[in-house]
Amino acid sequence: MNSDNASAYWAANVRLLTICLVIWFVVSFGFGILLVEPMNSIKLGGYKLGFWFAQQGSIYVFVILVFFYAWRMGQIDRKFDVHEE
């Protein structure tokens, strides 16, 4: 494969994983740690929202993120014709 295609593929990957890592950071370090006190003024059932993100929500988002990344990368692999047979 030519090197233009390879660098375009890599750029697409880096873009996607940057988006995913921003979300990763926001739900854990953002909602669960840095913003935990303001978030805690909102309630989700019996959970304070910041507490919920720190002990439950961030973990759910992590799972979704990893599967989303795997699925989207599968599409990108095929688009740039670098997928495995």
Added chain:
Amino acid sequence: MTNLQIWTYALVGLSFALYFYIAYRAQAGSTSDFYVAGGGVHPIANGMATAADWMSAASFISMAGIIAFKGYDASVYLMGWTGGYVLMAMLLAPYLRKFGKFTVPEFVGDRYHSKIARIVAVICLIIISLTYVIGQMKGVGVTFSRFLGVSMEVGLVVGMIIVFFYSAFGGMKGITYTQIAQYVVLILAYTIPVAFISFNLTGNPIPQIGLGAQLTDGSNMYLLDKLDQVVTDLGFKSYTDQHDTTINIFLLTMTLMIGTAGLPHVIIRFFTVPKVADARSSAGWALIFIALLYTTAPAVGAMARLNLMQTVQTGPVGSPDGNLSIEGRPQWMKNWEPTDLIKFEDKNGDGRIQYYNDGGLGKAQSDFAAANKALADAKDKTAAQANVDKAQAALDKATAAHAATKFGGFGWKGNEMTKVDNDIMVLANPEIAKLPNWVIALVAAGGIAAALSTAAGLLLAIASAVSHDLMKGIFTPNISDKTELMASRIAITIAILLAGYMGLHPPGFAAEVVALAFGLAASSIFPVLMMGIFSKRINGIGAILGMLTGIGVTLVYIFWFKGWFFVQGTEMAANIPANWLFGISPEAFGTVGAIANFAVAILVSRVTAPPPAHIQELVESVRIPRGASSAIAH
């Protein structure tokens, strides 16, 4: 033999029989079988095995107890030990799978074109894995001794024999399929008791929902609000609020995340799947299976804490009969008293137990008792007497301060639950909730499964580092596949014996080494792998200096506060927040080490020659999925 012991022997015995059967069926015939299970494990199966590999005796037994006593602050472990999988899935696993070799140091050696880099990586790997495995062996011994009534030594030896059988013969293949069975045992053992407890407290058997639900005790209060109220009434810190500093929580979470992503025994699991795309999805499956336990743990912690507080504080705080009477204490307390995991002392002689935060009075009391005991044994009576006088003065001060609090007004004389160990929260949980004996026996089998599966994975990482990286890779490159297979079996046997010995004679620093393992993985292995994939410019000298700086900075900081090589008395400053750099605890410092690693590697590489063309091509090729073969030797 009691009914419980019969159940325990039956369930533990059955689970062992299952592991043996699997190991027998999955014997390794080649080095590829041994190191990476032949590279043919289905991503879901690999995810499940990774989850069992990852979740140790500490995750299973201790984590919920830590959450129970620290509340929100314990979130660092929940986020830290799951968020690392996001980093691994996106930044490391697929590319290392494409690289297609057997071990982590092998990638470091090839990418940085340097045997020294490979050796530095091997040393980091062995320190990380060995410190980790000691704790597992101890966990096996402890679980055996508590539930089966054998001594801890016997339990440990039995555990060693079992691990030996399926790891030495089956290698990664045997370990992988055994770990799948172990995952099933441990997740059932973890979730069944808490489903009962959640149903009892809230009417909802799903613990993740029960934790946010209202209690069915007629108060209509939310469980977490009730818990906050109960603990603060007794002077403890509120459960759902933050008490540690933000910088510490932030950096500790980050250290655990990047440390997780840099743990070699977890990374090598992703070498066992057939394709690059499988490595990505397998990380997701691993995280689902891990999340099942990690989202349940907060419910276990909170519910166990509430049950414990309400067992002791039966009525309004301060009313004369509001506390548990010693005679009427429940059977589970009596069962666990001989283990010394739970202790009480009727300080005010009212025949009841008070469990509350006495503001340091209890500590002053035990310090005073210890000083008196030291005086009785001491040769130098003057010095010991001076210590007693000092302790007496501290005790008088604490007593006066305590008398002025509302608890002093109730006639309480200090906290009477003098010990409640973290571990009891999971181990005694089914008894506290009065669940049937088979559930308790299942918890024993689950604890053993958690410890064994992690120990096996770590031992394999050590064995492959020795036989593949040191022998085949560096010292005796000409050995045949068959000789290498034999060498790895010998290496794993020696590693088991060493780990067993260390488990029987744990070094005094056993508790500290976990911080060390994550700090080292975060500051050395994660940065060097990530830069190796995401930068073509980082060269060998940059990577080596970066790793050494990262480890150096982290080690010096840990040793500074915990003593050089953990030798007591050699610490340079007391391990208290006032002395910490920017208030960062030694456990959280790995992130700073990682930043130092990145900075040094980038600076040094910038002023030295770029890596040769074939290394740049190697980086190009690991970035592209196509052309991945199953993991092979050189």
